[in-house]
Amino acid sequence: MELWHTHRLSVILAIFVTALFIRTYLRQPNSEREQQQPQQKAKEILRSTQDINQQQTEPVKGTEKSDDEKKVKTKQPSNGPRRIKGGVNKKLSRKDSNEGEAQSEEKATKIQTLVFFSSLTGNTEKTAKEFAQTLGNGLGTGSEGEGEKKDGAFLTPQVLDLAEIDYDDYFISPTKAAETLLEQNPEITGKIGLFYLFLVPSYNIDSMNDTLLEHLQETHHDFRIDTAPLSTILGYSVFGFGDRDGWPTEEEGYCFQAKELDKWMAKLTARKRAYPLGMGDWKRDGKERLAEWQAGLVDVLNVVEETGSLGDGVVGSGDAVESDDEVDDADDGEVVFEDGADSQAPKSKSSGSIEDVEDLGKIMAASRTDASDGKQPKAPIAIDFTTGGKVRKTAPTVTIKEMVPKNSPTYASLTKQGYSIVGSHSGVKICRWTKSALRGRGSCYKYSFYGINSHQCMETTPSLSCSNKCVFCWRHGTNPVGTTWRWVVDPPDLIFDGVKENHYKKIKMMRGVPGVRAERFAEAMRIRHCALSLVGEPIFYPHINEFLGMLHRERISSFLVCNAQHPDQLAALQHVTQLYVSIDASNRESLRRIDRPLHRDFWERFQRCLDILREKRFRQRTVFRLTLVKGFNVEDEAEGYADLVEKGLPCFVEVKGVTYCGTSTAGSAGLTMANVPFYQEVCDFVLALEKALLKRGLKYGIAAEHAHSCCILLASERFKVDGKWHTLIDYEKFFQLLEEKGPDGEFSPEDYMGPPTPEWATWGQGGFDPRDQRVDRKGRPIEA
Numbered sequence: 001m002e003l004w005h006t007h008r009l010s011v012i013l014a015i016f017v018t019a020l021f022i023r024t025y026l027r028q029p030n031s032e033r034e035q036q037q038p039q040q041k042a043k044e045i046l047r048s049t050q051d052i053n054q055q056q057t058e059p060v061k062g063t064e065k066s067d068d069e070k071k072v073k074t075k076q077p078s079n080g081p082r083r084i085k086g087g088v089n090k091k092l093s094r095k096d097s098n099e100g101e102a103q104s105e106e107k108a109t110k111i112q113t114l115v116f117f118s119s120l121t122g123n124t125e126k127t128a129k130e131f132a133q134t135l136g137n138g139l140g141t142g143s144e145g146e147g148e149k150k151d152g153a154f155l156t157p158q159v160l161d162l163a164e165i166d167y168d169d170y171f172i173s174p175t176k177a178a179e180t181l182l183e184q185n186p187e188i189t190g191k192i193g194l195f196y197l198f199l200v201p202s203y204n205i206d207s208m209n210d211t212l213l214e215h216l217q218e219t220h221h222d223f224r225i226d227t228a229p230l231s232t233i234l235g236y237s238v239f240g241f242g243d244r245d246g247w248p249t250e251e252e253g254y255c256f257q258a259k260e261l262d263k264w265m266a267k268l269t270a271r272k273r274a275y276p277l278g279m280g281d282w283k284r285d286g287k288e289r290l291a292e293w294q295a296g297l298v299d300v301l302n303v304v305e306e307t308g309s310l311g312d313g314v315v316g317s318g319d320a321v322e323s324d325d326e327v328d329d330a331d332d333g334e335v336v337f338e339d340g341a342d343s344q345a346p347k348s349k350s351s352g353s354i355e356d357v358e359d360l361g362k363i364m365a366a367s368r369t370d371a372s373d374g375k376q377p378k379a380p381i382a383i384d385f386t387t388g389g390k391v392r393k394t395a396p397t398v399t400i401k402e403m404v405p406k407n408s409p410t411y412a413s414l415t416k417q418g419y420s421i422v423g424s425h426s427g428v429k430i431c432r433w434t435k436s437a438l439r440g441r442g443s444c445y446k447y448s449f450y451g452i453n454s455h456q457c458m459e460t461t462p463s464l465s466c467s468n469k470c471v472f473c474w475r476h477g478t479n480p481v482g483t484t485w486r487w488v489v490d491p492p493d494l495i496f497d498g499v500k501e502n503h504y505k506k507i508k509m510m511r512g513v514p515g516v517r518a519e520r521f522a523e524a525m526r527i528r529h530c531a532l533s534l535v536g537e538p539i540f541y542p543h544i545n546e547f548l549g550m551l552h553r554e555r556i557s558s559f560l561v562c563n564a565q566h567p568d569q570l571a572a573l574q575h576v577t578q579l580y581v582s583i584d585a586s587n588r589e590s591l592r593r594i595d596r597p598l599h600r601d602f603w604e605r606f607q608r609c610l611d612i613l614r615e616k617r618f619r620q621r622t623v624f625r626l627t628l629v630k631g632f633n634v635e636d637e638a639e640g641y642a643d644l645v646e647k648g649l650p651c652f653v654e655v656k657g658v659t660y661c662g663t664s665t666a667g668s669a670g671l672t673m674a675n676v677p678f679y680q681e682v683c684d685f686v687l688a689l690e691k692a693l694l695k696r697g698l699k700y701g702i703a704a705e706h707a708h709s710c711c712i713l714l715a716s717e718r719f720k721v722d723g724k725w726h727t728l729i730d731y732e733k734f735f736q737l738l739e740e741k742g743p744d745g746e747f748s749p750e751d752y753m754g755p756p757t758p759e760w761a762t763w764g765q766g767g768f769d770p771r772d773q774r775v776d777r778k779g780r781p782i783e784a
């Protein structure tokens with residue numbers, strides 16, 4: 001005990017030091033083991049993968065092959081266990097093995113189109129062979145057997161029977177197919193890009209189509225393979241043959257397998273749909289549709305040859321997931337409002353991030369300054385086109401600014417919202433109905449009422465600026481406002497060429513979007529209508545008549561919407577196909593509250609516009625546009641609106657419920673979803689208005705409806721012939737009259753009245769285009 005007491009300190013110390021040493025010693029190997037374990041695991045995985053590859057993978061390029069293997073494979077698809085060949089995308093070039101990653105970005109020097117087909121009764125086989133030949137001619141590869149054009153990039157199209165090829169070579173590892181081609185064409189030194197085309201009939205009985213579709217599906221879901229193993233090909237497109245006698249609609253199975261194939265190819269190629277899915281009835285329009293599809297493909301292939309890519313928008317625009325969650329971002333201009341957490345009231349924007357003089361806040365500030373303390377507004381020159389002043393083409397000072405300069409927040413905001421800004425004050429954007437019609441999902445109400453194909457309609461404005469700040473304006477706070485034109489004026493031809501170019505560019509970007517119909521896509525490449533109603537005030541633009549002349553010369557109809565604040569411009573306006581005036585309220589106070597006009601004499605301007613419309617009613621096809629906003633301009637206003645109709649005597653009155661588009665900036669104006677009327681409420685209002693009109697002895701009736709967009713049309717009995725409404729327009733006649741009589745010529749709206757309104761569009765029938773399929777927001781079909 002004594003000994004313990006004497007030495008306990010040194011013993012404890014010794015034990016402690018020993019323990020510390022042992023611990024430190026033991027930790028070292030542990031930490032090493034911790035590091036080594038994953039490496040070890042990775043090595044094991046690698047080893048087992050190599051084993052699998054050795055057992056299952058065909059030799060890759062550079063290893064020996066028999067002559068037979070060098071030929072394009074023509075084996076029967078195997079029914080045995082699935083072999084995995086090549087899980088990683090390889091580059092399709094002779095130099096690939098030596099050069100690094102950058103090589104994959106290399107532009108293909110040669111383009112090989114592969115025309116895959118399936119056929120049970122032989123029609124498609126014959127067609128595919130003919131198709132390949134005419135395609136080759138279109139691409140300049142010469143007739144079959146001649147080989148490719150010397151200086152062109154295209155190789156003679158190859159026709160491949162889906163019943164004979166090895167799917168793994170083409171649908172898991174396209175590298176193999178490209179390598180085989182390189183071996184067959186030793187003179188090619190660069191890279192061969194593959195372009196897949198499919199001609200497939202549909203069969204509701206078991207056929208090789210099912211084998212192919214299953215193979216594609218399995219490949220996509222196989223965890224050992226890249227989900228998009230075909231992303232190295234240049235692009236693909238599918239054309240389906242079907243029979244409308246047995247399968248009249250797509251819902252009933254018309255061309256269903258072509259649609260399926262198109263969908264799986266989108267997934268496997270990571271959305272490289274180069275051209276929309278085409279469909280044709282082999283007994284009826286098959287040949288015609290195929291020729292259209294081919295013409296579109298030749299255009300795309302030429303872009304590929306030139307640029308090495310599919311061009312604007314394609315990769316990424318074709319969402320492989322069939323969804324329909326496109327933002328309802330446009331609905332014919334001025335009737336949609338937005339809301340959202342990131343939204344700001346215009347006032348807060350003006351004092352916050354947006355610092356451009358053209359922005360709402362500062363313009364407002366400038367005009368307020370002008371009004372309240374008598375100082376000059378900051379903008380340099382105020383040319384008041386709204387009071388009949390002559391257009392000043394040249395600026396008296398060099399300080400005149402652009403309305404929407406490229407470096408301004410307004411420009412950034414508008415382009416972010418999908419606008420293309422043309423010049424410095426014009427904009428173009430494709431509306432959601434144009435997209436919807438391209439996909440066969442319905443046109444806007446203007447198709448039902450006036451025969452306008454939405455996919456051939458361009459929505460544009462030559463003036464992004466406006467003199468109102470309507471509470472429901474869907475671009476509230478982003479477009480510039482002002483009572484006078486203070487900006488540089490772009491020439492009309494610059495705007496005309498620019499808006500067309502950008503519209504077509506945007507249409508082309510829809511090429512890869514799922515569901516886009518080849519037929520409609522081809523039609524959309526010819527603009528037939530122009531809705532001058534996007535945002536802003538079109539007649540604010542000093543050269544609006546010249547601009548209209550350009551549209552009409554190209555036989556593009558014009559639907560112009562103005563805000564009833566520019567009477568002199570309205571009076572000076574030449575013929576348009578249809579002339580709208582927004583009637584947003586029935587009395588002064590209500591109009592002030594809802595339109596929030598910048599002009600102090602807004603009510604007088606509004607009244608003058610009605611007088612002008614009345615005078616013009618036998619020269620222009622005039623329309624009152626009423627946008628109903630619950631809590632603002634609906635309740636007890638039917639009588640007031642009837643008075644306005646009595647004053648202006650428009651040809652038509654369009655009544656539309658304000659549209660809610662999911663996200664809204666209208667918080668500042670106090671708008672919520674509760675301000676959106678139900679369709680039944682719109683119907684009730686229209687019935688009340690009709691009654692009020694009859695009470696005044698005015699001959700109007702409810703002519704048509706489009707329940708889908710909450711819109712109803714009242715028409716003057718001038719457009720009722722033999723008991724039938726004739727709200728449609730004879731566009732050809734309109735252009736003919738214009739050519740004969742000139743833009744100020746004497747002709748009336750009745751002179752270009754079209755055939756009767758279709759039965760399905762009349763009051764009580766709903767008005768949905770029977771050619772199309774209605775879908776809900778998730779793209780699921782619903783009853784019309």
Ligand SMILES: Cc1cc2nc3c(=O)[nH]c(=O)nc-3n(C[C@H](O)[C@H](O)[C@H](O)COP(=O)(O)O)c2cc1C
Nearest residue numbers: 119120121122123124201202204242243254255282
């Ligand atoms: C048994 C049978 C089933 C068919 N099923 C469909 C179908 O579900 N949907 C469709 O659109 N066409 C269908 N068709 C029509 C074929 O797709 C059409 O006749 C096609 O042009 C045949 O092409 P092929 O001669 O190349 O085999 C069917 C035809 C047959 C004979």
Ligand code: SF4
Nearest residue numbers: 332431444454457459
């Ligand atoms: S009129 Fe034209 S721009 Fe307007 S919603 Fe219809 S399709 Fe779109």
